[in-house]
Amino acid sequence: MEQLPLFSLLLAASWLDLTTHKIPNWLTLPFILLALIYHGILGEGWPFALTGLVYALILLFPLFFFRLLAGGDVKLALGIGAFLGWKLFLEALLYGLVIGLPLVLVFAFYKVGWNGFKQTFMRYGYILGTKKYLAPAEGEMAGLKVPYGPALSLGALLTVALNHFNLFTLV
Numbered sequence: 001m002e003q004l005p006l007f008s009l010l011l012a013a014s015w016l017d018l019t020t021h022k023i024p025n026w027l028t029l030p031f032i033l034l035a036l037i038y039h040g041i042l043g044e045g046w047p048f049a050l051t052g053l054v055y056a057l058i059l060l061f062p063l064f065f066f067r068l069l070a071g072g073d074v075k076l077a078l079g080i081g082a083f084l085g086w087k088l089f090l091e092a093l094l095y096g097l098v099i100g101l102p103l104v105l106v107f108a109f110y111k112v113g114w115n116g117f118k119q120t121f122m123r124y125g126y127i128l129g130t131k132k133y134l135a136p137a138e139g140e141m142a143g144l145k146v147p148y149g150p151a152l153s154l155g156a157l158l159t160v161a162l163n164h165f166n167l168f169t170l171v
Contacts, residue, residue, distance in 0.1 A: 002043075003164075005035075005038075005083070006083050006084075006156065006160070007157070009028075009079060010080075010153035010157060011153070012027055013027060013028070013072075013076050013149045014149050014150040014153045017072065017073075017147040017148070017149030018149075018150060021145050022070075022072055023070075023072030023073065023075065023149050024072065025075065028076055028078070031079040031083075032053065035049055035053075035079060036049045036050070036082055038083075039082070039083075044085060048085045049082045049083070049085070050082075051085065051086040052080075052081035052083070052085045052086045052088075052089045053078055053081050054086075055086040055089055056074075056077045056080065056081030056082075056089055056093075057074075057078060057081075059093065060073075060093075061074065069148060070145075070148070072149065073148045073149055073152060076149055076152055076153070077089075077093070077152055080092055080152065084156065084159065084160070088159050088160075088163065091169065091170045092152070092155045092156040092159040092160075093152075094155070095156075095158045095159055096148075096151045096152040096154065096155025097151075098155075099151045099154045099155055099158075100148055100152070103150070103151050104146050104148070104151075107144075107146050107147075108141045108144055111141075112139055112141055112144065115139065116139050116140050117141065119137055119139065119140050120136070120140045120142060123136065123137070
């Protein structure tokens with residue numbers, strides 16, 4: 001029952017990210033505050049929640065800075081980190097990355113097809129070979145907005161389930 005707020009956040013964030021390509025602040029910021037209050041009063045304590053929050057910020061802010069992740073994805077991860085603590089957050093992030101890569105590739109292939117994939121990899125080859133930037137063309141993968149919130153959510157759900165039932169844990 002203590003995981004119900006987390007499951008609610010993950011479901012709502014995934015749905016919104018898939019349908020609108022945004023995870024709004026009105027969903028993530030109150031959840032971060034709720035996780036901090038919960039662990040500060042009833043849970044593992046303030047350090048538990050704050051270290052999860054800080055780990056998420058340190059690991060994902062560079063991805064946001066280089067525009068590899070959107071702000072909503074990072075704030076979702078901050079909430080996950082604050083709720084699960086740093087150890088389980090690292091596990092959830094790893095699962096989210098492992099789950100997310102195939103999902104991103106399938107989504108991208110669905111949107112741009114084989115020609116978009118081919119154009120993208122040819123452009124990257126040109127950039128690596130000549131060391132000159134070439135802007136992405138229309139219909140390439142580079143211009144796509146891919147919802148990553150569902151992958152982060154699935155990683156967190158998998159982490160919680162595997163640890164709850166003592167099936168497998170990385171930490």
